[in-house]
Amino acid sequence: MSDTVDTVIVGAGIAGLSAALFLARAGRSTIVFDGGPTRIETVSQVREYVGFDAMTPAEILGAAREEATRYGAVIRHARVERIVPLDDGRFKIEVDDRSLTARTVVLATGIVDELPPISGVREAWGDDLRVCPCFDGHEVRNGKFVVFGIGARLAHMAAWVRMWSSDVTVVSRHDFTGVEAERLDLLGIRIRNDEVAGLVHEGDRLVAVTTADGDTIPANATWVALHSRAASDLAASLCEVDELGFAKTDAGGATSRAGIFAIGNADEPWAHLAQAAASGTTVGPVVTMYLLERMVEELRLAKAA
Ligand SMILES: Cc1cc2nc3c(=O)[nH]c(=O)nc-3n(C[C@H](O)[C@H](O)[C@H](O)COP(=O)(O)OP(=O)(O)OC[C@H]3O[C@@H](n4cnc5c(N)ncnc54)[C@H](O)[C@@H]3O)c2cc1C
Known part of the structure; x- marks a missing residue:
């Protein structure tokens, strides 16, 4: 994978993996970073997720990871420290002691429950x-x-x-x-x-x-x-957020900054697994369409040059 990818997804919970599956199957170079653990991993059995009743989080997330990587998504265990918008509309992703560039970013960073x-x-x-x-x-x-x-x-x-x-x-x-x-x-x-x-x-x-x-x-x-708050301040550093640090998005997951999207609990703290997974499925085509429009723009500029 080159140093510029189509999409970096931050968070490999069910929302991030669901987005990764769509984007990988759409042929987009996709890398998912996850600092772990996901929120659901505190329970021994998952409920209210139709088709998956009483399965363990490891079974469900394991299958989701396998499906996303089967189609070419790359999943790395690392925490994204900072995301810097670049002048050309792309983003510099700082993770561990390295960085890479992404055309789009999907924040699927979840929430923290304050016990x-x-x-x-x-x-x-x-x-x-x-x-x-x-x-x-x-x-x-x-x-x-x-x-x-x-x-x-x-x-x-x-x-x-x-x-x-x-x-x-x-x-x-x-x-x-x-x-x-x-x-x-x-x-x-x-x-x-x-x-x-x-x-x-x-x-x-x-x-x-x-x-x-x-x-x-x-x-x-x-x-x-209990109180919950955004698990990461990445959204607050990039786009409009509410008082608890959750990104403000439209129905497709787009934030106030072009190229930055937010899904799952990072966008909707009340989302169950089914809703978080659905938000990944929703954002996938939206991100792909955004990439398509950027491509058309670049081709037009190249042709005019
Ligand atoms: C006690 C409890 C029981 C629950 N039981 C159920 C249930 O039975 N059924 C159900 O449908 N839902 C249940 N839920 C809700 C479920 O956990 C959430 O709907 C689901 O986890 C949301 O998925 P997500 O992908 O949005 O976020 P998460 O699963 O929280 O994933 C976010 C991921 O992003 C990572 N991350 C955050 N910041 C960074 C960063 N800077 N760099 C890299 N990675 C980062 C986190 O480490 C985490 O792995 C339960 C929740 C709780 C608290």
């Missing part, structure tokens, strides 16, 4: 500590649920998980509004004015949470409302 600094939380993340019942609410349905985390999203999270179990306790010192408190009360959701201090396991089974006030609340599933 609260509570004992046992990091170990339980993606397992007994859950982020959304859309994924694995079914696996713990009708269980004893404890909900905690940042105040602004707590009322929504507690009401949402209530669809999977009627036994829901919110543990928080958050000052709920009258409307929120009424909704939670109507749904039979208990509010404990306290803070979760730790998760209690018997063997590998979650049995309770402990609280700052010294109580123990039985639980076999915990749900945390």
Whole structure:
């Protein structure tokens, strides 16, 4: 592969690999850089991805990597440090101690979930500590649920998980509004004015949470409302972003800077695997069309010269 490629994709999660598959099959020279790990690799089984139910992330991402490379995409384990726009519309990609040039860049860098600094939380993340019942609410349905985390999203999270179990306790010192408190009360959701201090396991089974006030609340599933932010500041250095650092894009994944695209969680923090994969499929033709238009422009200039 020469030092100028058609597309550099930053991030080899499902979004980046999906874009890589399209671009490689469209004959575009494509290199994917990934600092790893991807967000889904915290779970042991993937849910709500039709056709892939209960498969492991390694199986799904492994197959996606194999498909993309089969058609010529190159995947490198390395972190992209900086992307510099050049005068001719291309981009200098700085990765490790080398650099290369790309005509287009697809940012598929994902998000970071900011976990609260509570004992046992990091170990339980993606397992007994859950982020959304859309994924694995079914696996713990009708269980004893404890909900905690940042105040602004707590009322929504507690009401949402209530669809999977009627036994829901919110543990928080958050000052709920009258409307929120009424909704939670109507749904039979208990509010404990306290803070979760730790998760209690018997063997590998979650049995309770402990609280700052010294109580123990039985639980076999915990749900945390948390802040997320863009996993990389590359978008912020290149194009318009929102207050959390997520690129602002149009429906095709194009950002405010020509030649820079953003997909997956880097563009839409709520995207599940299916939506992240679809965003890669969407951006593939958009990037290819952009490259086609650049080619026409260059040929016209060359002919006129
Ligand atoms: C606990 C949990 C459980 C989940 N369960 C499910 C589920 O069951 N089903 C489902 O559909 N979804 C699930 N999701 C959501 C799923 O993880 C995301 O939809 C998916 O990972 C988004 O894919 P992505 O490619 O956009 O980002 P990611 O998978 O996060 O991939 C982004 C990649 O970019 C890399 N990267 C970032 N910056 C750089 C850089 N500068 N240079 C190089 N590489 C970089 C990262 O290291 C990472 O490998 C879950 C999420 C969580 C947190």
